[in-house]
Amino acid sequence: MQWTSGLTDLMDRGEQINLPTFMITHIACIANTPRAHDLSYGFLLTQGFEHFGVKFRKKVDAQMIDEVGNSTIMGCGFDLIRAGDPSEEQGVQTPPPPVPRPSPSQPVASVPPPAQQHLQDEITALQGTFQEEKELNAKRHEDLLALLTVLQAKLSPPAP
Amino acid sequence: MRGKIVKVGYSREQGLEVFLDKLRAQGWLELFTNTQLGCSQPDLAEFYANVTVSQGLLTSTVNGVLIEVDARAHGVILGVLATGFDLYVPEDKSLLGKEKLPELAQQLSQEPGLKQAQAVKKGDM
Numbered sequence: 001m002q003w004t005s006g007l008t009d010l011m012d013r014g015e016q017i018n019l020p021t022f023m024i025t026h027i028a029c030i031a032n033t034p035r036a037h038d039l040s041y042g043f044l045l046t047q048g049f050e051h052f053g054v055k056f057r058k059k060v061d062a063q064m065i066d067e068v069g070n071s072t073i074m075g076c077g078f079d080l081i082r083a084g085d086p087s088e089e090q091g092v093q094t095p096p097p098p099v100p101r102p103s104p105s106q107p108v109a110s111v112p113p114p115a116q117q118h119l120q121d122e123i124t125a126l127q128g129t130f131q132e133e134k135e136l137n138a139k140r141h142e143d144l145l146a147l148l149t150v151l152q153a154k155l156s157p158p159a160p
Numbered sequence: 161m162r163g164k165i166v167k168v169g170y171s172r173e174q175g176l177e178v179f180l181d182k183l184r185a186q187g188w189l190e191l192f193t194n195t196q197l198g199c200s201q202p203d204l205a206e207f208y209a210n211v212t213v214s215q216g217l218l219t220s221t222v223n224g225v226l227i228e229v230d231a232r233a234h235g236v237i238l239g240v241l242a243t244g245f246d247l248y249v250p251e252d253k254s255l256l257g258k259e260k261l262p263e264l265a266q267q268l269s270q271e272p273g274l275k276q277a278q279a280v281k282k283g284d285m
Contacts, residue, residue, distance in 0.1 A: 006249075011182045016244030019188065020234035021216070025248035028213035039208055040163060042199035044191070044238060049203055051237045054225045056200040067195070068164045073174065080174070146205040154209065 039143050065136065071129035080125060166192045187240050 010017055023041060030037045043062065070080055171180050183189040203222050211220040218234070220227045235242030265277035 018244045018246035019240050020231040020242040021246035024218045029250050031211045039204045043197040046199045048237050052227050054222045057202040059198045059200040061198045067167050146202045150206045150209045
C-alpha cells in the first residue's frame with residue numbers, strides 16, 4: 001500500500017509510529033470498503049480476542065507459511081543472493097537493472113555454469129513462491145467461506 | 161511484513177539485521193517475532209462482520225463477547241506504544257483505474273507513444 005513506503009521512511013529515521021492507531025484506522029477502512037479484502041491482522045487480533053476472553057471456535061497455531069520467507073522477501077522487491085558468494089556482502093539485495101535479451105533470430109550462447117546455477121536457484125525460489133501462493137489462496141478461500149458462513153447466519157431469519 | 165511473522169534466525173541469515181534493529185527501535189520486535197501466536201479464522205471473520213470504528217473507538221462482538229478498544233488499550237494488549245506518527249492515508253485506488261493506467265505508464269516511462277501499460281518491478285524503475 002502507498003502509505004507503507006512512508007512508514008518505512010519513518011522507521012529509517014527512527015521516528016515512532018503509532019501502530020495501534022494505524023491498525024484501528026486500517027481496520028475501519030477494511031470494514032467499509034466495498035471491495036473484497038483480506039481479513040488482516042489475524043494473529044494480532046486473535047491476541048486481542050484472548051485478552052477479552054473469547055472462546056475460540058477453531059484456533060490454529062502459526063504455520064511455516066505464516067513466516068517471512070524467500071517469497072515474502074522477493075515480493076517486497078528484493079533479490080536473494082546465495083550464501084557464501086564472496087562477491088556479495090549481503091544476502092538480500094535490490095534487483096539489478098534488467099539485462100537485454102537476445103532476439104529470437106540471434107544465436108543463443110551456451111549458459112556458463114555460474115549463471116546456470118543462478119537460474120536454477122531462481123527456478124527453485126519461484127517454485128517455492130508458487131507453492132506458498134497456492135497455500136495462501138487456499139487460506140483466503142477458507143477465510144471467505146468463514147465470512148460467508150457468518151454473514152449467512154446473520155442474514156437468515158430467526159426461527160419462528 | 162505482509163502479515164507474516166518475522167523469524168529472527170532467517171532474517172539474520174538473509175542479512176536483515178538492520179530490519180530487526182528497526183523493529184526493536186519501534187518496540188515491535190517481540191510482537192512481530194512471536195511464533196507462538198495463533199489465529200481463529202471463524203472468529204476473525206465474525207469480528208470483521210461486526211466491527212465499527214467511531215472516533216477512534218473500535219467496537220465489535222466475537223462469539224458473544226463485546227470487544228471495545230481505543231488505541232491506548234489496544235497498545236497495552238499488544239505490548240506496544242500508542243504514541244507517535246498516526247496519520248493514516250488510505251490509498252486512492254481510483255488513480256489506478258484501467259482508464260488512467262496508460263496515461264500513468266506514458267508519464268513514468270516517458271514514452272508518449274506507449275499504448276499499453278505493463279507491470280514493472282519497483283526495483284527496475
